Amino acid sequence: MKYAYYPGCSLETTAEEYGRSVRAVCAHLGIELWELPDWSCCGASSGHSTNRRLAQALAGRNLALAERVGLDIAVACPACYLRLRSTRKEVKDNSQNREELVRLIDMPYEAKYDTRHLLDIICNDVGLEELKKRVVRPLEALQLVSYYGCYLVRPPEVVGFDDPENPQSMDRLLAALGAEVRDWSGKVSCCGGSLALSRKEVAGRLVAEISEMARQAGAQAMVTACPLCHSNLEIRQADGKQNKLPVFYFTELIGLAMGLDGAESWLKKHLISPFSLLASHDL
Amino acid sequence: MQYVAKSVPAIGDTDFSSEVKEASGTNIDRCYQCLTCSLDCPVAFAMDYLPHQVVRLVQVGLKQEALTSATIWVCANCEACATRCPNDVAIPRVMDTLRAMALRERVVEKGKDIVVFHHTFLENIRRWGRQYELSLLLQIKLRTRDFFSDLRLGLRMLRQGKLKLRPPRLKDVAGVRAIFRRIDQSLAEGERT
Ligand code: SF4
Numbered sequence: 001m002k003y004a005y006y007p008g009c010s011l012e013t014t015a016e017e018y019g020r021s022v023r024a025v026c027a028h029l030g031i032e033l034w035e036l037p038d039w040s041c042c043g044a045s046s047g048h049s050t051n052r053r054l055a056q057a058l059a060g061r062n063l064a065l066a067e068r069v070g071l072d073i074a075v076a077c078p079a080c081y082l083r084l085r086s087t088r089k090e091v092k093d094n095s096q097n098r099e100e101l102v103r104l105i106d107m108p109y110e111a112k113y114d115t116r117h118l119l120d121i122i123c124n125d126v127g128l129e130e131l132k133k134r135v136v137r138p139l140e141a142l143q144l145v146s147y148y149g150c151y152l153v154r155p156p157e158v159v160g161f162d163d164p165e166n167p168q169s170m171d172r173l174l175a176a177l178g179a180e181v182r183d184w185s186g187k188v189s190c191c192g193g194s195l196a197l198s199r200k201e202v203a204g205r206l207v208a209e210i211s212e213m214a215r216q217a218g219a220q221a222m223v224t225a226c227p228l229c230h231s232n233l234e235i236r237q238a239d240g241k242q243n244k245l246p247v248f249y250f251t252e253l254i255g256l257a258m259g260l261d262g263a264e265s266w267l268k269k270h271l272i273s274p275f276s277l278l279a280s281h282d283l
Numbered sequence: 284m285q286y287v288a289k290s291v292p293a294i295g296d297t298d299f300s301s302e303v304k305e306a307s308g309t310n311i312d313r314c315y316q317c318l319t320c321s322l323d324c325p326v327a328f329a330m331d332y333l334p335h336q337v338v339r340l341v342q343v344g345l346k347q348e349a350l351t352s353a354t355i356w357v358c359a360n361c362e363a364c365a366t367r368c369p370n371d372v373a374i375p376r377v378m379d380t381l382r383a384m385a386l387r388e389r390v391v392e393k394g395k396d397i398v399v400f401h402h403t404f405l406e407n408i409r410r411w412g413r414q415y416e417l418s419l420l421l422q423i424k425l426r427t428r429d430f431f432s433d434l435r436l437g438l439r440m441l442r443q444g445k446l447k448l449r450p451p452r453l454k455d456v457a458g459v460r461a462i463f464r465r466i467d468q469s470l471a472e473g474e475r476t
């Protein structure tokens with residue numbers, strides 16, 4: 001399993017613990033991540049919110065780089081995932097769009113290769129049976145809710161390796177690690193991450209609702225696969241008065257359950273410390 | 284919840300309706316005002332027009348109302364409406380189109396703060412090729428004159444190494460800049476986005 005790995009901006013900075021846990025877990029599971037040399041920002045929501053062709057070109061440059069080396073792309077950030085997949089879809093069956101993209105990036109691009117999210121790769125290619133075999137410290141009695149957010153599952157005609165309303169992949173993965181996964185209705189609610197810096201009060205209200213739903217479902221922590229959701233859930237919970245729920249990246253929990261080195265150093269980077277929760281479960 | 288009457292006749296600018304339909308690639312004429320989008324919209328509470336009303340404004344060609352609404356900026360692009368609409372109306376694509384038109388016509392009053400964010404974000408990419416978060420945060424603070432909120436948080440993130448002091452390094456930053464230049468050029472030539 002070899003992929004052109006597109007880390008995206010956050011995984012090297014605000015979500016460094018996600019980036020490090022992704023690399024450690026993939027190495028352990030035999031997923032070879034070959035970092036796409038000289039990758040650039042996908043344009044994120046600011047790209048498509050202001051200029052459609054700019055958004056396509058910023059994402060397209062990276063797609064074209066991966067095509068040069070003939071590899072499918074693996075990504076960890078759902079926002080990058082959606083941008084890369086949308087762009088490929090928009091140009092794949094539309095030669096006019098494709099010619100325009102090629103002109104803008106000044107590189108050949110034929111939309112040949114796929115972009116996959118690591119949650120998809122780990123659940124569906126590595127497989128949960130394989131994961132179970134490698135668990136050395138089951139996350140027993142840890143009560144979790146999986147928070148998928150928006151772009152892992154929506155819009156389903158672009159992304160969609162899982163059900164858009166009631167996705168299961170992360171739930172099953174966490175159960176395979178031994179955790180007690182709670183069902184809840186906040187799985188695919190939007191946390192307002194794209195407004196996190198420009199309309200804090202809006203993001204704050206959405207985060208308060210999501211964390212309250214998680215508490216009511218009996219969760220001790222939330223689990224995410226998105227660097228933007230993670231920052232937003234941590235930062236805007238910190239504003240609130242309620243006791244705060246730690247937020248894990250799914251890869252951190254895989255690392256923890258598999259006893260990988262470095263797990264503690266990833267978790268130290270969280271703004272809401274998960275250590276007392278983990279200690280109470282002997283983890 | 285506010286309503287727009289369901290039987291508004293075409294009273295506005297029909298060229299505007301056609302342009303939005305074409306640029307967004309979504310068939311908004313199929314919308315039958317069921318309100319699913321507005322009931323599901325996580326940020327409806329912060330909007331002036333609700334999502335189904337924006338669709339209606341476009342259908343009937345009320346250009347000024349649509350382009351100057353706060354809604355097009357507040358929309359978080361969560362894709363919930365697009366996923367659940369029984370008529371496959373891709374509202375987020377409509378929002379993208381309306382935002383681009385509002386920028387072109389310079390009518391962004393109700394979304395000023397969000398536009399500052401988008402522009403700063405993109406200027407950073409143009410300059411560095413990747414996002415340089417520290418510079419992004421500082422510039423937004425300067426431009427919105429909001430110096431003190433989240434200051435402790437920022438310092439903590441610096442200490443933890445979650446905000447890097449050094450900008451990202453790209454070999455082919457010229458390639459990224461060339462993309463922006465070509466876009467500028469076609470905008471200057473009046474090409475539609
Ligand atoms: S969900 Fe679709 S059909 Fe219903 S009001 Fe919204 S856009 Fe119209």
Ligand code: SF4
Nearest residue numbers: 324358359361362364
């Ligand atoms: S995409 Fe925008 S309009 Fe649609 S539900 Fe999400 S925030 Fe609301």
